[in-house]
Amino acid sequence: MPYQAIVIGSSAGGLHALKIIISGFSASFDTPIIVTQHLSPNSDNYLVQFLNQFTQLTVKEADEKEVILRGYVYIAPPNFHLLVEEDFTLSLNVEEKVNFARPSIDVLFETAAEAYKNQLIGIILTGANHDGAKGIARIKQKGGYTIAQSPDTAEAAAMPQAAINTGFVDQILKLEDIPVFLNKICKSKV
Amino acid sequence: MSKNLASPDETTSNIELDLLLEAIFRKYGYDFRDYSRAHVKRRLYSRIKQHELQSFSQLQHLLLYDEQTFQEVLRGLSINVTEMFRDPAFYAKMRTEVIPLLKTYPYLKIWHAGCSTGEEVYSFAILLHEEGLYERSQIYATDFNTDVLETAKRGIYPTSRIKEYTMNYQEAGGKNSFSNYYTARYDNVIFDASLKKNIVFAEHNLVTDSVFAEAHLIICRNVLIYFNRSLQNKVLQLFSESLIKGGFLGLGSKENILFSPIENSYKTIDGEQKIYQKKFI
Numbered sequence: 124m125p126y127q128a129i130v131i132g133s134s135a136g137g138l139h140a141l142k143i144i145i146s147g148f149s150a151s152f153d154t155p156i157i158v159t160q161h162l163s164p165n166s167d168n169y170l171v172q173f174l175n176q177f178t179q180l181t182v183k184e185a186d187e188k189e190v191i192l193r194g195y196v197y198i199a200p201p202n203f204h205l206l207v208e209e210d211f212t213l214s215l216n217v218e219e220k221v222n223f224a225r226p227s228i229d230v231l232f233e234t235a236a237e238a239y240k241n242q243l244i245g246i247i248l249t250g251a252n253h254d255g256a257k258g259i260a261r262i263k264q265k266g267g268y269t270i271a272q273s274p275d276t277a278e279a280a281a282m283p284q285a286a287i288n289t290g291f292v293d294q295i296l297k298l299e300d301i302p303v304f305l306n307k308i309c310k311s312k313v
Numbered sequence: 314m315s316k317n318l319a320s321p322d323e324t325t326s327n328i329e330l331d332l333l334l335e336a337i338f339r340k341y342g343y344d345f346r347d348y349s350r351a352h353v354k355r356r357l358y359s360r361i362k363q364h365e366l367q368s369f370s371q372l373q374h375l376l377l378y379d380e381q382t383f384q385e386v387l388r389g390l391s392i393n394v395t396e397m398f399r400d401p402a403f404y405a406k407m408r409t410e411v412i413p414l415l416k417t418y419p420y421l422k423i424w425h426a427g428c429s430t431g432e433e434v435y436s437f438a439i440l441l442h443e444e445g446l447y448e449r450s451q452i453y454a455t456d457f458n459t460d461v462l463e464t465a466k467r468g469i470y471p472t473s474r475i476k477e478y479t480m481n482y483q484e485a486g487g488k489n490s491f492s493n494y495y496t497a498r499y500d501n502v503i504f505d506a507s508l509k510k511n512i513v514f515a516e517h518n519l520v521t522d523s524v525f526a527e528a529h530l531i532i533c534r535n536v537l538i539y540f541n542r543s544l545q546n547k548v549l550q551l552f553s554e555s556l557i558k559g560g561f562l563g564l565g566s567k568e569n570i571l572f573s574p575i576e577n578s579y580k581t582i583d584g585e586q587k588i589y590q591k592k593f594i
């Protein structure tokens with residue numbers, strides 16, 4: 124069964140890491156990507172503009188009740204949690220911070236795991252906190268595939284290390300190897 | 314039959330969740346069936362873990378027989394996060410684009426739906442006051458959560474947030490010194506009674522209660538995001554029936570009326586701030 128979506132969580136150092144990953148996808152890469160990067164509450168949509176320079180895919184800020192489409196990279200807006208619904212639409216909400224973060228990676232990963240089950244890939248990148256560890260565990264429990272950036276290639280090691288420590292990470296990869304690996308295991312447009 | 318039940322599979326757990334929401338509705342009258350499923354599931358899931366239960370069915374059993382548990386679940390499902398002058402640009406646009414038109418009415422009826430602990434209501438009351446409209450306004454502030462309404466009625470908020478609110482107020486185009494509107498008391502500030510006198514706080518459930526009638530302005534921010542599409546549409550219809558022709562609707566920064574059944578009956582006043590006006594014809 125091909126993977127239907129990829130969720131990525133990143134925090135401190137995430138801008139650079141996301142750039143490397145997003146720019147490494149082939150133009151025919153055909154699996155939707157949903158990203159939660161920790162941002163300050165009042166940041167503008169710089170991240171979206173920045174990432175759009177490096178890819179043929181369309182990077183956009185996630186909209187409320189938007190349908191998830193192939194060829195798109197969705198970014199959680201500042202100050203909102205991003206959730207995946209079981210009908211493969213996106214929801215935003217303003218509930219309390221989770222792991223001191225809004226958007227929180229756990230919120231995205233846990234809801235995506237419910238929606239996509241074993242057809243989901245979850246990736247934890249650089250970060251200085253523990254957000255996403257619970258989410259990684261949930262993805263694995265639902266039969267999905269889990270990846271962590273190798274902590275020694277991460278600007279901040281704590282977040283990928285916390286994910287690895289759960290025992291639910293399938294693959295630990297160097298940053299540059301992550302897009303190569305994804306190009307291999309995900310379906311391309313024919 | 315074995316005593317050690319297997320943990321529920323996907324289908325089973327979805328059936329159980331449906332039944333749990335049905336049980337809550339039939340027993341207690343709160344209807345979460347058309348809320349964002351992902352949100353409801355996540356919140357109930359953490360409740361299950363907290364009670365060390367295995368399934369939604371077990372939680373259902375518990376809350377059917379124990380109102381206390383239900384109240385906890387209800388609190389867990391209602392998200393009350395709010396602040397004063399949240400999104401200052403929304404208030405700034407209201408001031409420049411909507412207030413001048415509201416000034417043409419001799420009497421105003423304003424409805425804050427999903428007002429939570431009241432910060433939004435006092436913010437708007439300050440704006441009305443500064444624009445000379447407060448005295449002719451009747452403000453209805455509603456929520457389905459009676460706990461938050463009690464806090465809203467008191468109008469007492471922690472001093473620790475005042476710095477942030479003062480900045481918001483200024484960004485929103487505030488005309489006075491923000492401290493004119495409250496009295497500080499130890500760790501709290503209490504908002505002026507003169508701001509409260511035209512506000513009625515009341516319980517109202519957007520899913521199960523009826524229209525409000527003849528409002529000039531409805532503000533409902535960060536509530537629709539908790540609903541699924543069809544419930545969002547239903548509630549937008551309710552707002553539409555409650556507004557006078559030419560009345561205004563202000564939504565949260567991520568909410569809008571695009572692709573909803575009311576879309577064509579409204580003119581966009583400000584697309585970014587999600588301010589709309591019901592057409593006259």
Ligand SMILES: C[S@@+](CC[C@H](N)C(=O)[O-])C[C@H]1O[C@@H](n2cnc3c(N)ncnc32)[C@H](O)[C@@H]1O
Nearest residue numbers: 391392395427429456457458518519520534535
């Ligand atoms: C996140 S708060 C928004 C508060 C404020 N409007 C703001 O934007 O800051 C959402 C509020 O909607 C209320 N709410 C949720 N469902 C409701 C319903 N069916 N009827 C009325 N209020 C509801 C909740 O109790 C909560 O106070």
